[in-house]
Amino acid sequence: MSMQTIRAKEGVKMAVMEYIDAIRLAMKEEMERDEDVFVLGEDVGLKGGVFTTTKGLQEQFGELRALDAPLAESAIAGVAIGAAMYGMKPIAEMQYSDFMFPATNQIISEAAKIRYRSNNDWNCPLVVRAPIGGGVFGGLYHSQCPESVFFGTPGLKIVAPYTPYDAKGLLKAAVRDPDPVLYFENKKCYKLVVGEVPDTDYTVPIGKANVLREGDDITVISYSLPLHYAMEAAEELAQEGISAHILDLRTLQPLDKEAILEAARRTGKVLIIHEDNKFGGIGGEVSAIIAEEMLYELDAPIMRLCGPDVPAMPINPPGEKFFMLNKEKVKESMRHLALY
Amino acid sequence: MKTVVEVIMPQLAESLVSATIEKWLKQPGDPVDVYEPLAEIITDKVNAELPSTLKGTLVKILVGAGETIPVGTPICLVETEDDIAEGIPSSSGSNPQEAGKGSGNAALSAEAAGFTASGDGDTSMRHRYSPAVQQIAAEHGVNLTLVPGTGLGGRITRKDVLAYVASGAVKQAAAPKAEPSVAAAKPEQLNMDPRVPVRSSGIHFSETPRIPHIEVEGQSIPGSGETFVDITPIRNTIAQKMRQSVTEIPHGWMMIEVDVTNLVVLRNKLKDEFRAREGVNLTYLAFFIKAVVNAIKDYPIINSVWAVDKIIVKRDINISLSVGTEDSVITPVIKNADQKNIAGIAREIDVLARKTRDGKLKLDDVQGGTFTVNNTGSFGSILTQPIINYPQAAIVTFESIVKRPVVINDMLAVRSMANVCLSLDHRILDGVICGRFLQRVKDTLEGFDQEMKLY
Known part of the structure; x- marks a missing residue:
């Protein structure tokens, strides 16, 4: 339990829980708070989700608020969009983000654009939850990171929590947001990341990044699972006298420009890390923001450590190990930048 | 041709992120x-046994008994014949760092050399100034x-x-422009300053004090009266569960005393025959x-769980049995205890207790308990205030049987008495329901007589 945890504030009761429990708790509390909130997706009802993320919701709220959908992601997204436009607050689950692509048209062409297209007459308070990432022996169809597919779509908000605290707070913020939010939860974090979660009704603001660790030698900017490796690597590098400043983006769209620039200014040396492949990924956009705004404060080329530009996560274990980021790879890149 | 291959800690279950080596069954x-x-x-x-993924000779143990390590960490080195190693590429080819190891750490030393070279010799980047x-x-x-x-x-x-700016060298360098040799000498010294931490004595403030991870029996810091004992995974689990139970559940407590004289007589009559026939003790x-x-x-409500907006009453009666070992307590479960007779329960107690002490419990053995029984009398206690086995609703203890003078019909009698204690999720x-529950336990225990059937 050496995970990084958000420290308890005075007087607030904290429970230590796993990332997946924080997601489940957020849905449960929002459904209790607002009867317009409901979940739909494949196996979310009776089975309680293939990862148990929605376990207990059907027992508590009934079949109509924990709705088992047919194997048709475009229908799941479409039904949710319709319900949202009508005033409901749907949480649509894509069983794996890999299965999300049949719903892309609904999400990009309908959900993202309805407010703009109707000149503010209609909006779409929709949440789409989708587990991203590999490292679970899932191969091609259960390991993808689709952030970059949706990243360049104005009208969508995208969040990707790393801590259980953020997992709960961001999901609540997403449910209450008047516009469509894609909630990318990392399936390897489900049981791996444990942290303190206050039992108060709090939200984490969408669009705000978070400094996980302060340091003076290098700035690491990342989101989701790779932060786990970065935090571990930073701990070890501290023994070598290298101090790392680590920024968790938390929200990918819109990016928290101010926080990114502030973190980059701190050291002038920036390393951006994500599991999604390098070319066309979030890192390119973060890098461009820094280059546009503060070229003269940079002390080293902006560096990126990402998944390789190959078509898919291999199913064979050595191949998966090669593809995935890990503490060693992250540490090596951090050290390289520090020594530069 | 022989090759040394690393054996790594495998992922035993999807959710598992670390494991502890309990003991090595093979030695170098x-x-x-x-x-x-x-x-x-x-x-x-x-607990599980870790099977070898290859054939060969164990060369070196990398992780000692008692150490907890993340999944994927190398735990030992096994020397294999080369053709065999090729037959199982997943263990030899998977680790790119290992490839270097085969060729005699050449890669490693080259890397180290690279770092030092850049430190003093190489000056190719000396005049590339960043913005x-x-x-x-x-x-x-x-x-x-x-x-x-x-x-x-x-x-x-x-x-x-x-x-350089902070050191104040700027002014000195700027002022005596006439003698650059002095100014040039200064930075030579400063070179070391920012990197080397100031160290007066002992641990520097910026350094986190190190806590020894592995406890050596009886090890202590000279001059202090303390010994460090490492937290085992099971100890950690117990600590978490206990803390969760005490903080979340408002505990109530009550105790009754039971006259088990008849039971003592009954058991003494049956125990030898039972032992001979069944091979286990009739406890x-x-x-x-x-x-x-x-x-x-x-009173089925005793067999329930608090679920915030409702109470879940469990139909199955699965009794968690507290079994203590030298350094921990585990609660294996007697499943569907209501469908078993006394002989069946006695047999199951024996099996579970043996498994616990041998460390052979499977996950299935410890899951699904709905109510906990603790035989505290077995270690001589006459009164306990047990902590509820979270998330159950109550726990009951059975204390030592002691002979005591008791008043029956205004006459003194020497009877075998035992206390039964109950902690309840309030x-x-x-009180009323628990009082009735305990009264029923008492009635049953006092009602066991010579006609009692074990089967």
Whole structure:
């Protein structure tokens, strides 16, 4: 339990829980708070989700608020969009983000654009939850990171929590947001990341990044699972006298420009890390923001450590190990930048 | 041709992130075959044997008994014949760092050499100034040729300029322009300053004190009266569960005393024959569990869980049995205890207790408990205030049987008496229901007589 945890504030009761429990708790509390909130997706009802993320919701709220959908992601997204436009607050689950692509048209062409297209007459308070990432022996169809597919779509908000605290707070913020939010939860974090979660009704603001660790030698900017490796690597590098400043983006769209620039200014040396492949990924956009705004404060080329530009996560274990980021790879890149 | 291959800690279950080596079954020098157990490992709940993935000779143990390591960490080295190693590429080819190891650490030493070279020899980057360096230099009027570079290829980093400015060398360098040799000598010294932490004595403030991870029996710090004992995974689980139970559940407590004289007589009459016939001891605990199960049947609310907006009453009666070992307590479960007779319960107690002490419990053995019974009398207690086995609704203890003078019909009699203690989740249960429950346990226990059937 050496995970990084958000420290308890005075007087607030904290429970230590796993990332997946924080997601489940957020849905449960929002459904209790607002009867317009409901979940739909494949196996979310009776089975309680293939990862148990929605376990207990059907027992508590009934079949109509924990709705088992047919194997048709475009229908799941479409039904949710319709319900949202009508005033409901749907949480649509894509069983794996890999299965999300049949719903892309609904999400990009309908959900993202309805407010703009109707000149503010209609909006779409929709949440789409989708587990991203590999490292679970899932191969091609259960390991993808689709952030970059949706990243360049104005009208969508995208969040990707790393801590259980953020997992709960961001999901609540997403449910209450008047516009469509894609909630990318990392399936390897489900049981791996444990942290303190206050039992108060709090939200984490969408669009705000978070400094996980302060340091003076290098700035690491990342989101989701790779932060786990970065935090571990930073701990070890501290023994070598290298101090790392680590920024968790938390929200990918819109990016928290101010926080990114502030973190980059701190050291002038920036390393951006994500599991999604390098070319066309979030890192390119973060890098461009820094280059546009503060070229003269940079002390080293902006560096990126990402998944390789190959078509898919291999199913064979050595191949998966090669593809995935890990503490060693992250540490090596951090050290390289520090020594530069 | 022989190759040394690393064996890594495998992922035993999807959710598992770390495991502890309990003990090594093979020692360096021992031959190992594929699937032969190398070591025993402990996870949060279950123990398992770790089979070898290859055939060869165990060369070196990398992780000692008692150490907890993340999944994927190499735990030992096995020397194999080359053709065999090729047959199982997943273990030899998977680790790219290992490829270097085969060729005699050549890669490693080259890497180390690379770092030192960039430290002093290589100066190819000495005159490549980054925008940040130029900006700070311009702001403070720093002559960059005087600033020592600690970066790659002798590059001046942003921190180097900042350190140079902070050291006050700028003024000294700027003022006596006539004697550059003095100014040039200064930075030579400063070169070391920012990197080497100031150390007066003992641990420096910036350094986190190290806590020894592995406890050596009886080890202590000279001069202090303390010994460090490492937290085992099971200890950690117990600590978490206990804390969760005490903080979340408002505990209530009550106790009754039971006259078990008849039971003592009954058991003494039957125990030898039972032992001969069944091969296990006929313990008081078996009778006690039977009495508890009967009482739960009458008051099913005892067998429940608090679920915030409702109470979940469990239909199955699965009795968690507290079994203590030297350094921990585990609660294996007697499933469907209401469908078993006293002989069946006695047999199950024996099996579970043996498994617990041998560390052979499977995950299935410890899951699904709905109510906990603790035989505290077995270690001489006459009164306990047990902590509820979270998330159950209550726990009951059976204390020592002692002979005491008791008043019966205004006459004194010497009877075998035992206390029964109950801790209850006061969100679910109140005094009246628990009083009735205990009364039913008492009635059943006192009602056991010579006619009692074990089967």
